[in-house]
Amino acid sequence: MPVVALLGVVGMAACTPRFEECTVADTAQQYAQLLPETAKARDVRPDLSGCKRTGIASFYADMFTGRKMADGTRMDPNADNAASRTLPLGTTAKVTNLETGQSAEVTIQDRGPYVKGRIIDLSPATARQIGLDRQDGIATVVVAPIEVPLPDGGVKRGGRDRREDR
Secondary structure (H helix, E strand, O other): OHHHHHHHHHHHHHHOOOHHHHHHHHHHHHHHHHOOOOOOHHHOOOOOOOOOEEEEEEEOOHHHOOOEOOOOOEOOOOOOEEEOOOOOOOOEEEEEEOOOOOEEEEEEEEOOOOOOOEEEEEOHHHHHHOOOOOOOOOEEEEEEEEEEEOOOOOEEEOOOOHHHHO
16 A cells, blocks of 8 residues: 555656756746847747746837737737747736736737847736836736646646745
């Protein structure tokens, strides 16, 4: 019996995100942030890890209202749409402003931002929801994937970065 219990524990440990998985994704994200602004979305490897990321958020300028996003829908400034260079289209994520503590759920529907160091662009309504206004322009946020669509049609539930367990 003790062997069966041990196998159960080992099996569960194998299903939790490992630090190394997040490190590989970190490398892909760092690569994406180093690319010039003119780099195309296809030049960036998707982040399928489901790990949380901390970085700078900005929001869509008014001129993007009504324009087609990467998923083919039109940008609605009152919706929960967002842009990421590394998260797959269709990913849902919780975005938390570290200064205000306010959070919102978004759906990745577009590519960008194409400004070095930024990890997500938010619709104006979502930006307001987390306490980001036009005067500030940017905020430090945590982007925590909730569900990440996989290339095979499956979905990966968002994980947590093991570094937070300390």
